Amino acid sequence: MKHLPILLLFLFFGKNTFAQDTISLKNASFEWSSALANSIPSGWEICSRPNETPPDVHSKNTRHYKVNHTPKTGKNFIGLVVRSNFTYESIHQKLKTNLQKGKSYKMQMYVAMSDTFKSHDSKTAQLASFTTPAIVRIWGVKNKCETLELLYESQPINHIEWKKLDIEFIPQMDHDRILIEAFYDKMITDPYNGNILIDGFSEIIEQ
Numbered sequence: 001m002k003h004l005p006i007l008l009l010f011l012f013f014g015k016n017t018f019a020q021d022t023i024s025l026k027n028a029s030f031e032w033s034s035a036l037a038n039s040i041p042s043g044w045e046i047c048s049r050p051n052e053t054p055p056d057v058h059s060k061n062t063r064h065y066k067v068n069h070t071p072k073t074g075k076n077f078i079g080l081v082v083r084s085n086f087t088y089e090s091i092h093q094k095l096k097t098n099l100q101k102g103k104s105y106k107m108q109m110y111v112a113m114s115d116t117f118k119s120h121d122s123k124t125a126q127l128a129s130f131t132t133p134a135i136v137r138i139w140g141v142k143n144k145c146e147t148l149e150l151l152y153e154s155q156p157i158n159h160i161e162w163k164k165l166d167i168e169f170i171p172q173m174d175h176d177r178i179l180i181e182a183f184y185d186k187m188i189t190d191p192y193n194g195n196i197l198i199d200g201f202s203e204i205i206e207q
Contacts, residue, residue: 021206023097025178028201030076035059041078044091047145047179052122055080055089058197065130066118069197072110072162077199079114080182082134085122086191090181092141099140099151099175099204108202109180110162111136111154117195133158134194136165137183140175149173156185157196168207178204 026043027033033041038053040046046054056079060070064079071077080089099105113133121128133156140149151169182196 021097023095023099023204025095025201025204026093028203029071029074029199030057030078031074033057033076035062035076037062037064041091044093045144047090047092049087052083052087055091066116067114067195067197068116069112069114069160069162071199072112073200077197079117080134080180080196080198081117081119081130082182082184082192082194083122084124084128084191084193087122088134088182088184090179092139092144092177092179094177095175095204099171099178101171101173104168104170104207105204106166106168106207107204108167108200109136109165110199111157111165112160112162112197113157114195114197115160119193121193128193130193130195132188132192132194133185134182134196135185136196136198137181138167138169139179139181140171140173141177141179142175144177147179148175151178153183156187162197162199 030041035057037056040054056064059076082088117130136154138152139147152167
């Protein structure tokens, strides 16, 4: 029994030495927000050009632009689009703890695309289908909308069912903000109309 205090000290300091840092995102499943089209979800900010609309917060009961998905987690999810005039939607937020240069991180999110999405084309003003698959990109950001480092980009999201996206990255500089955006499939040369649905961000975990 006289060795018990030493064992307890070892367990305490050992646990803290190898503990993983986690960064929680605010409103990670968009539950704080009303399910409204062209709205900025609570806890998040957006970057957009003049005359471009914000993203859309959906639920199982909404039919914004004919999207009819059911959320993967909770009651709501978000939709981001890319447009034929080379504008695209994103959301970002300030992190509680900085991402640190040289450290390895992992996170997850659920993604899908809607095969029914009707909106007006930004170049022609005609009703168009926004159903060409797009990709997810994640940036380290400074001063809200100044993208500094591309941390991750996905393959084209071409499935209508929700699938988990496993993400890993190692920043090459410190970042106090993270931005998630929809972007174009690099195999398609011209900008186009497309959409991505996102739900259930996990914590960002230091590996």
